[in-house]
Amino acid sequence: MRSPTLLGLPCADVDVEGAHAFALDAVSGKQFRSVLFANAAKVVMAERDADLRDALWGADMLAADGQSLVWASRLLGQALPERVAGIDYMLSLLGLADARGWRVFFLGGREAVLERVEEFCRRSHPGLVVAGSHHGYFEPERDAEIAALVRASEADIVFVGMPSPRKELWIARHGPSTGVALAVASGGSFDVIAGVVTRAPALWQRLGFEWFWRVVQEPRRLWKRYLTTNSRFLAMTVREWVRRRR
Secondary structure (H helix, E strand, C coil): CCCCCECCECCCCCCHHHHHHHHHHHHHHCCCEEEEEECHHHHHHHHHCHHHHHHHHCCCEEEECCHHHHHHHHHCCCCCCCCCCHHHHHHHHHHHHHHHCCEEEEEECCHHHHHHHHHHHHHHCCCCEEEEEECCCCCHHHHHHHHHHHHHHCCCEEEEECCCCHHHHHHHHHHHHHCCCEEEECCCHHHHHHCCCCCCCHHHHHCCCHHHHHHHHCHHHHHHHHHHHHHHHHHHHHHHHHHHHC
16 A cells, blocks of 8 residues: 655655544454554655665555645645545544444553543443553653553454654554554554544634644744755655656
8 A cells, every 4th residue: 555655755645534544454353463653754854764764664564644744745646645644543443443443542642642542441341341551651662562462352453542753663563462453553643532632623624724832832842843845755755756756
């Protein structure tokens, strides 16, 4: 499920419906599959981080979670159908899991955040089986131990809500040993579901300004990161566009 390489990454040529079908096939087939997400920041990080790049290339589905990446794909003649937002994907999978009796495991975030995520599930999906959860603040030396914990829970899906590149590397290295059918890199979705941060209004999302909404919420932590990554992403896109026109 990949398009020709886009800015160094094999983004899946898939829309939201296709992404859902991928999950259904994965869990029904009970064979490990991974879902990772790419955006402008991830493209820039992967250019400089070989381990992250390898992890993204190893994903069974690398979806474009970032309107800027969709726009870049169209400019470069490799148009992706649409953005597949990680938070929306996670929410839809929770609904599917509730309806189909799938067991889920939440890995990442702080304990207080996980408690809120589980409370959300109890309210919104009363039939959902939460097989277990564990915070994301553990040392790499415990990775195998945590993977064994997920396996013991007999979960069908593990949502990994840790920062990048930690979550991508964890899924690539330990996902297959968890015994799940589907490992999903959920990023900051836990914080959104828990109400720790809010999503940008729909209009901002359509205009590709969701990143700016995040900066407004956490200016001291994020302004420099987004200024740097967005500028670098734009430069990479322009460079590739010029190269293709020669």
